[in-house]
């Protein structure tokens with residue numbers, strides 16, 4: 188099969204390249220319909236990664252969040268037109284202990300391997316899952332980020348002590364919002380507090396029990412467990428604040444990505460017996476759990492609909508660049524492309 192792949196070749200520059208691909212009986216060919224932008228993609232688009240990283244990874248098709256429709260299933264199990272979510276992590280090995288998203292051999296799309304900005308995508312059949320009809324296509328575009336939130340909270344459940352009284356989320360952006368909606372489903376009896384930098388963004392978290400702008404925290408405020416969803420330079424301040432506002436022996440889930448190493452007050456972390464758990468990406472089981480939650484919970488679907496911040500049709504290489512530029516200045520929510528190339 189000859190495929191058109193839309194690759195980032197240098198900062199802010201996309202090019203179409205024709206690639207010959209072999210479709211085996213274990214694959215399914217899909218056509219992307221709606222694609223959603225992650226911070227990881229904008230870091231490549233703007234050339235924010237280290238030069239050595241860019242040299243190694245580009246040219247590469249961006250995007251690892253998206254929904255597609257089936258074009259051809261060699262086994263005839265999936266009908267053409269079936270809406271599917273695509274799992275960007277592609278494991279090439281199995282380990283009884285290490286999850287697929289932490290295996291160094293796994294290939295992750297739009298991080299060294301071509302992402303979803305393609306005419307067709309040929310995926311192994313275990314890398315797609317049908318999307319229940321209850322889920323709106325724009326929300327379906329960012330199921331991957333929902334699955335990362337699910338993975339983070341699953342890891343929290345496996346690590347934390349018995350105290351579920353107050354869950355604290357640091358970060359008032361996309362990941363913070365998604366994780367907050369999931370906390371309401373997975374920890375229904377807990378109080379949810381969201382900590383952010385912008386009152387105008389915190390206003391969207393109307394379902395949280397409390398929100399705070401981070402420069403006005405009551406000294407005595409304590410959370411039982413904490414989830415960091417800030418990333419970038421903000422994560423140092425967030426981690427420091429978490430260390431000083433979490434109860435002894437609490438667990439801190441770290442999800443934000445920082446280009447530079449950040450300082451951590453280990454003296455206090457040691458004295459209070461804190462646990463830090465890094466969480467990155469997700470695997471098939473997290474996608475399955477995310478789909479179950481979305482199917483079963485109309486209120487979660489409604490809340491996630493509020494996260495669609497920018498939606499535009501993309502039909503050409505020129506549109507791709509214009510869309511990414513618009514995504515960079517989009518203040519609230521996910522930027523979703525209606526992929527029509």
Ligand SMILES: NC(=O)C1=CN([C@@H]2O[C@H](COP(=O)(O)OP(=O)(O)OC[C@H]3O[C@@H](n4cnc5c(N)ncnc54)[C@H](OP(=O)(O)O)[C@@H]3O)[C@@H](O)[C@H]2O)C=CC1
Pocket residue numbers: 225226227332335357358359360361362363382383384385388401416417418419420421422424425441442443444445466467468469
């Ligand atoms: N682990 C994983 O697998 C994944 C990680 N990520 C990462 O998560 C991070 C967040 O992504 P996303 O939500 O899309 O980004 P957003 O920019 O939408 O959200 C981050 C928000 O956190 C705010 N913030 C910054 N510093 C603090 C602070 N100290 N306390 C509270 N809030 C703060 C930011 O404000 P301001 O803009 O003013 O700085 C911004 O509003 C990124 O680094 C992204 O790469 C994303 C997906 C998956």
Ligand SMILES: O=C(CO)[C@H](O)[C@H](O)COP(=O)(O)O
Pocket residue numbers: 225226227251295297298299331332335444467468469
């Ligand atoms: O967004 C993510 C998962 O959804 C990850 O943060 C992303 O994959 C990290 O990749 P990279 O190392 O290329 O920045």
Ligand SMILES: [Zn+2]
Pocket residue numbers: 225226227251
């Ligand atoms: Zn991502």
